[in-house]
Amino acid sequence: MAQKYRLPEGGRVDRSQPLRFTFDGKSYEGFAGDTLASAMMANGLRLVGRSFKYHRPRGIITSGVDEPNALVDLYSGTSKHEADARTTMAELVDGMDAKSINNYPLLKYDVGAVNSIFSKFFVSGFYYKTFMWPKAAWLKLYEPFIRKAAGLGTAPTVPDTDHYEKHYGYCDVLIIGAGPAGLAAARQAARSNARVWVVDDQPELGGHLLTRSATIDGKDSDAWIAEVRAELEAAPNVTLKTRAQAISYFDMNYVAIWEKVTNHMANPPANMPRERLYRVRAGQVIIASGSHERPLVFADNDRPGVMLAGAAETYVKRYGVKPGKRAVAMVNNDYAYGSILALLDAGIEVPLVCDLRQEPDGALTQAVKDRGVPIRAGHAIVAIKGKNSVRGVKVAALSEDGKALAEGEKPASQACDLVVHSAGWTPAVHAHCMARGKLAWSDDMSCFLPSEGSDANPNVSAGNCAGQMDLASVLTSGHEAAGQVLEALGMPANNAPAAPTADPEAASSTRILWIVPGEKELGYGSAKHFIDFQNDSTAFDVQLAVREGMHSIEHVKRYTTTGMATDQGKLANLNAIGIVSEALDVAPEKVGTTTYRLPYTPTTFGVIAGRDIDELLDPARTTAMHPWHEDNGAVYEDVGQWKRPWYFPKKGESMHKAVLRECAAVREDVGILDASTLGKIVVKGPDAGAFLDLVYTNKFSSLKPGKCRYGLMLNEDGMILDDGVTSRISDDEFYMTTTTGNAAPVLDHLEEYLQTEWPHMQVYLTSVTEQWATATIAGPKARDLLAEICSDVDLSAEAFEFMSWREGTVADCPARIFRISFTGDVSYEINVPSDYGLHLWNTLMQVGRKYGITPYGTETMHVLRAEKGFIIVGQETDGSVMPFDLDMNWIVSKKKGDFIGRRSLYRSDMSKPDRKQLVGIKTVDPSVVLEEGAQLVRELKAQPPMDMVGHVTSSYMSPACGRSIALGIVKGGLAAKGETLYSPQPDGKVIEVVTCSPVFFDPEGSRQNG
């Protein structure tokens, strides 16, 4: 029968829009406006899941974000697979496919429930005490079993195809929660000039008014909400977001808000994101996040059919669903009687109410009494009958102190299929605490309330979350909170409305019993008093933890896992604090709370990642010449964020062959390299030269305009940070180049020193990496080639020397030509504005054809520079190498005064002869190419450990040398050239090598200078 628990009328669902859904393969019907939970309930589904540890049968307990039990996997096996979805927060969508979790083979007959039989053994902390023997069994036997039994839903296996957006927002007033307090605040704030954001996690505004309607300003609350909504929607300064949950609160009022955009649509438009993350910086925040109903901790309070009174009321009133037919209630406060009234109004039989209070008072209590419902004062539900669903309860009078049954009391049975209970309401102080606010214990209300806030985060709590519990004061506190923050902002409301009013409620009493006794003492008998339902943590577990010396609430949390379930303790934590305080016999204030951690509710990875996925994770940077590389089959290497051509294979050519060909072309004719990715920084200002003297180990202030100089930059610890050629453009301007990967770190480094150490210096740094495109032509025919397309620069070796630069016109483009060389051959680095880069490249390729021009990639560049013994920072160096280790004493100025890292260079350890130093390495067998990263030893041993003396940093087959060559760093290597070393390989083989000078080719440098 369809929806047999649906009430004939009432609720906010749209009965004209039936929606189909499946649960464990069976098809059911619900209505638009349902949550999955309410639709399941309408179909009489009680047993909806299994608990974490004991695999106990579980039903729906709450109607909101605090639900610990009614979790399902949605859309299993598809790209929409969502694990551990809360049925109470999942809006029903046509075609929704839900699957129960943590059971095998069936929800109803779950073999994991065997754990329940051993539950007395599986108390808190049991796994620390066992599974230690035999040792090997932990990894092979025990742990796999635990892992399989744990977890809840299943992880998705198919990539999510939806997309997610992120957005920054700015406002003067952010209002978290659009219940009565939030709306009262928003109504006033909307009338100011402040920019106002209002966010609420529900699809409709109104908060708890959607469950329990009331009269506000003399009208029905629905009408009042509609009126406020209309005003907010019309106000140009108000941004209203429903289905939007504030999940975290950072300093300076930076709040992350998670909006579900299309989750509730069966066929969302493709252009819309599934979810959106707003990061809002607010001048002031009004926290109106309400409260959560607290469960009573009683025997077998987890059976399907046991639910919070307020949740039952919500299902009746908001969704038009009957959670059961006959309900027994157990409460300790007057407010919960309003829920009982709702059940009565829905035709649910209520044969009796157990009230923990000795003298139940209050208007709602009276109203229930007036309906003829028997109220048993000082009585409690002491046992639940039924396993997969409630079949009845046992009720008994309690002793005066409430710690046990009254003397001689015989529990009486009462049949029912529903148990509703309430221990009162716990203010949702999460946002206040994430904003570093403090809490104070309220004896009157038995809960923690916001006390001091943090200056860094101007906010005000209002309504339930501030301890205002009756509607009249909720409305007033919201209204006043708005007044307060608007005044703080100096933006008072224009013709401010009067505070909304509701009838005040008469005060009534509450009685706190942290544990409601059962038929037997805790720990005896089979009944369990659950605190954290999902994690199966019980009152007994908490008491045991305290008994074992876990006296900090943080230890209790970690030892028992109380509060670590997916509701993050929204239901559990206060009860745990109460029970610990009793066990330790200290005030709850002394016990304190655990830290309120972000996020408020579990938040999709995808929305936090946003668009920063796939290619956009770290957008690849490409040069102006990239289209040519693409057209010509370049294979790329990732260098930093850049895509650099690694080599340019001809059809069918291996990397090895391609590199040999490219190397030969540079040495014999002319090669062309895209060098645009090198970092380029303009250093400008009257102190630019003096600044560079402090930054580099050598002197730059003496460099003449038109000249270039190679420089080494050190960290404060004396180790090499970067290298590159810097050229003087004019008296007050230098053009610095850095390695490709270090462009940003070097700029950071320079800015840090400029801003924090030498703020008096007049120097301005500008990154121009992307403003210039660079084509390097290198080889014996480079000069002739350049001459063909550059007529306004005298290129002769005498007029345009090595290590100088000229301004001119190349391929009709304005250009800066640098005569520097990283290959050891005549080489020109031609810089043109980026827009001309491709044109320059094309022209060089075209004109160069007759010179045999050959494009080469980074691999060939590496081989050529290694032949010359030129280092690459990050390859020959690793943060532990200083200039002397590279035999580069010549570049460390002794005369010019201070520079970064100078002091560190002269520490005692820096002059030790056995430091690792740069050497060339030749394998004894010239055809063997060492692996980069291979380690070297002086003394071979049969097996490890062996003392390593260094490693291979670069290694190639060198066409120019006709053999393999390598660079490496070796202990005492500078002084011991010619020594034999060994490189033990992973496969057990050993490669014998001899160290040598790192310069393998043209040691006199005649080629590059020529």
Place this chain on the structure above:
Amino acid sequence: MRYSAFSLLRNTLSHHKNWPQLWGSPDPQPEYDVIIIGGGGHGLATAYYLASQHGINNVAVLEKAWIGGGNTGRNTTIVRSNYLWDESAKLYETALKLWENLSQELNYNVMFSQRGVMNLCHNVHDVRETKRRVNANRLNGIDSEFLDAQQVKEFCPAIDLRGGGRYPVMGASLQRRGGTARHDAVAWGYARGAAKRGVHIIQNCPVTGFDIEGGAIKGVQTAKGPIKAKRVGMVVAGHSSVLANMAGFKLPLHCRPLQALVSEPVKPAIDCVVMSNAVHAYISQSDKGELVIGAGTDAYCSYGQRGSMHNTEGTLAAICEMFPQFRRMKMLRAWGGIVDTCPDASPIIGKTPVEGLYINCGWGTGGFKATPGSGWVFADTIANERPHALAEPFALSRFSSGYLIGEHGAAGVAH
């Protein structure tokens, strides 16, 4: 009481009423032979080994709040020893060997699970550096192997080798003996073992000052009054600089927030630890089923145990790159701790300018895995009043001599 399935059964029969306290709550004595400041894993391990290895039982561990509440309870529980430099490798390998027997040694199941740790390579440079480390590990006698991309996929089928297209996987190092452990249990197990041997574990007892006479330590001032001791070990991670300042010397440390997060629990989806420096995140799955995720430190210095949102955004973007199928998983809980990092990303262990005051700090992002080894060498150092051979290279004096041990690359994350 010895823990075992039998004792558990026996106590089940007596309704779990007779379990003894794990470590008690003694009042401080006026004087101890040794005071350890800091009740984290390293401090508790130090106390444990002082008592169990060196016969020094008259020891107090002073903890400002609750034991194991700092980085011990905030890390992502990864244990490995595949460090690059000989000095570090030997230290972490000593720790790993102690881990392998720790549950049995402590009679407390710390759930050390050698499920293997992979460090992924995404570019040529990564491959070169990884091979260098693998080769160095092997020659140091530490298990380590290089996997090509296909072997990576076989070892962890959940990885997308394409990596969303931006950072394809080119290979990885694998240390099979690496894995994870239950972080809280480590603190509790050491505390229980130390307390059983007479060590006083004194919680809620912040140290407020040092009593130093003639350059030598005489005792400490605490919230619970003055306590005397001629030997004091300071193991307070993120607050090391603050305490050193009280004792009158400076430390070359930067303290930054390091965040971690877990997902909602799910059935087994990843059976090993996966780390990537290039996309910058690491992930494993706890026994509870939560994906445990971390990344690099926040960029600013702070003592507040909280990080910033954008770090989490970057971390999860990186995870979604390696595991695109996890985009619909949900972040359950995120937190931050304060890591104290030296310029060379290696710890400081040994003597201070104050005679009798020893320091153990600077573990940065990598302290948890070292816990047993750190306690082992530090206890030996304090007991014998000279640095343990493995601790010697990690002396504070290396910052004036220049003997740095640069482990930025091996640290697994950027500092």
